Amino acid sequence: MPVIPRSVRFTAKGENVIVFGLESGMMMCMTAAAGAISWTKMLKSGVGNIALSPDEKWLLVDNLAKGFDLYQYPHSSPADSFAIPRADCCVQEAAFLEDESAFASGSDHGKIYIFSLKNTSQCLQVLKQGGKKTMIQVVDACSTGESHLVASGTSEKKSTVFIWEKTIEGHGRQQSGGCSVLTLLVILNVVSILAAVLWASGIRVRGLYIPYGSNIFL
Template identity: 30%
Template structure:
C-alpha cells in the first residue's frame, strides 16, 4: 500500500512538472536594462534590445550570445522596440526590425544558412529627439505603422525594396503606446496611454473611423494573433482582457502593484494564457479559459521590476522570456514542453513503467537481501575450500 501511494505521488509530480514552466537558463550581458524582446518563428533565436544602445542575438537552444547589433555612428540611442517581421512570406530568411530612442528604424536580415544578421536598411523616421514608441507590420499589404513618444503616427509602405511614407498624423497630449493592424489590414488601431482612447484609422487616408475610450489608462497593450483579444496594463490593479473591438473587459487579471511603472503583458500558447510582468520580481501566468492564476515565476527579489516579458510557441516547446530593469538586468528563459496527445500518453506510460521497474528491482533486492547475502557467503566459502584452489596454494 505504501509503495502504491509513493508511486502515484511520483507520477503525479511528474505530470505537474509537465504542466509547469521551468527555468532553463539565464542570459547575461546587457549592461543596462533591456526594453524589448522578440522570438523568431522557429524558437531558435531571441533578440533583446536595451538602454545600452544595442540588440543582442541569443541562441535559445544553446543559451549563448551569437551576435551584437549596434550603430557604429552612435545614432540609435536606446533600443525601444524589436520585432521579427515577415517581409518575404515564402522565405527561409529572418527579418528583424528595430526602433530606437533617436527616431530611427533599422531592418536586419539573416538567411537560415548565414551565420549572422546583416543590415538591410535604416531610416530616420522621426526627429532625433523623438523616440520610436511602437510599430506594427502588415505582411499582406507590406505596410508599416510607426508611432513616436511625442504622438506622431506614420504609415509606410514597402515599394521596390524601400519603405516610403503614405501619411503622417499626430495625437494631441497622448503617447501612442501601441499600434496594431485590424480588419485584414484595412485599419490601424492606435492606443493612447494617458487618455485610454483607442482610435481606428484608415490605412490609406488616415481618416478616423472610430474612437473608443476605456475607463483606465493604457500602460501596455498586446494583441492576440489568434483570437484578436487585447490585453492591457491598466496601471492600477493588473491587466484587463478585452474581446476584439470591445471596450467592456472580459475580466481583470490581478497583479499587485506599488510603483507606477508600465509592465508588459502578452499572450502565450496561441492565446490560451496571459503572461504578465510585475514590480516585485514575479511573472504571473494566467489561464484565459477561466481567468485564473496558473503559475508564478520568480525573477529577482521583491523590489525588482519585471517590465519586459515575451512568449513563443513553436516546435515542441512553449517559451517565456523575462527581463528585469533593476538588479542584474538579466534575462531568464522559461520552458514548458508541449504535450502531444498520442505521443505524450505513450511516453508517460513508458516513463511510469521504467520508474516502476527500477523501484521493483530495488525493493525486491532489499526484501530478499538475507537470502542472497547468505547465498553469496556460502558460495565464497565453497570457493575458498575448493580442492583446486587448495592444490594451487600448495
C-alpha cells in the same frame, strides 16, 4: 492628436492602425493608407501597455492600477480582469501564450504571473526572477512544435533575460540532448528582440530553461 499615444498596432492585415492613449484610455482606429479615423472608443482605464492576440479577437490592457483588463476586441467594456500587486506606478507588458489560452505578465517585484484565459481569472503559476524590487517590464512568448516559451527581462543595472520553457505533452526533447534547430532559432529570435531593447544600458543577458508546467503553483 489630443492624446498621448502609448501603443500602436496594425490590424486587418495592415489596413488599419489602432492607437491607444496613455492617460485617456482612448482606442482609435485609423486607415493606414490615408490616416482617416474610422472609429474612436474609450477603454475603462488608462493604457500602460497592450497585447493584441494574433487572431485579433482579444486585447489585454495594463490598466496602470490593479493589473490587466481583458477586452473582446474591439469592444470597450472588459470581459475580465486580472489582479496583479503593484507598488510603483510603472507600465507592465503581457504576452498571450499557448494559442491564446493563457497569458504572462511582468511585475514590479520580481515575478512573472501566468493566468488562464479559459478558467476565469485563475493564476496558473508565478515565476520568480529577481528580488522584491526587481522590475520585469519586458515579456514575450512563442510556441514551437515541441514546447511553449516565455522570455522575460528585468530593468536593472545588471539586467537578465530568462527563457522559461514548458514541454508540450507528448513532445519530449530529442534524445540527442539538444534543442531542434527550429526551437533554437525561435529562442534566439525572442532573446535578440529583448536584448535589443535593453542593450543600450550595458546589460548582461542570460538564458535559462525552466519548465513552467500549468499544474505547478509556486
